[in-house]
Amino acid sequence: MPGDRLTLQDRQRIAAGLREELTYAAIGRRIGRPTSTVTREVMRNGGPRGYHAEAAHRAGTRPRHRPGHRRGTTGTAPSAGRTGPGGRDPRLVDEVDAQSMELMVQAGLPPMMARVLAALFTTDSGSLTAAQLVRRLRVSPASVSKAVGYLDGQALIRRERDPHSRAERYVIDDDVVFQSIVAGARNQTRIAEACGIAARKLGTTTPAGARLENTSRFLLHVLDDLVRSARHWHTVYPTHPREPSGTDD
Secondary structure (H helix, E strand, O other): OHHHOOOHHHHHHHHHHHHOOOOHHHHHHHHOOOHHHHHHHHHOOOHHHHOOHHHHHHHHHOOOOOOOOOOOOOOOOOOOOOOOHHHOOHHHHHHHHHHHHHHHHHOOOOHHHHHHHHHHHOOOOOEEEHHHHHHHHOOOHHHHHHHHHHHHHOOOOEEEEOOOOOOEEEEOOOOHHHHHHHHHHHHHHHHHHHHHHHHHHHOOOOHHHHHHHHHHHHHHHHHHHHHHHHHHHHHHOOOOOOOOOOOOO
16 A cells, blocks of 8 residues: 555654664664564665665655566566575575564664674574675674674684685584573573572571572573473484585675
8 A cells, every 4th residue: 555655754764763773673663664664675775884765765666567577678686697695685685684683682682793693694604704794794894803702702603714714704503592592591590599599598488588489499490491492402403514615795
């Protein structure tokens, strides 16, 4: 329906949100649109660094032609002859990256760290050099360095030497989710144990002590179930080592 289309004002507010480095979800709330609408709009019109409201509006209001009826063409997609990682349409790769990043930000990961992690997740080799990340994300080397330092410290990625060059590669393992669950459970277990100690100090018959004791027991039981389940499914869906590749860019 025409009334559902983005207006020029909507697009100007999207551009303003991008300059403020808001997430797509936050921009969507600002203009009253779903996150997916904002994501598609930005990714089909230059990405977060190349989005211009007026140009996007002209493209969005331009009459659409059915495939096979475009003047001077045979119905080939606009991106024909231009491929991204894995031979895919770069707009599709950008959209998947953006959606992955958005979810990671909503889960609490800082935006730049989420962009780097999403790029690694959606790269077939699961590894990229700093230079490749700079080109792919269109950010500064300093931004990439800060992000990979954070992710390495959280054990979400690891570093390894590229066998084909002197460059250092940043790698995301196939079992990163499993490792993240186990590491998170380990941290939560320490919290549960601290609650138990505090409960005994305050007295488990007091209201505060009983609350802490129940919290400790609840957490320990849930975490035990979580780790058992993660280990079981980790054996069902085993991971396989990959050879580092320099083809993804």
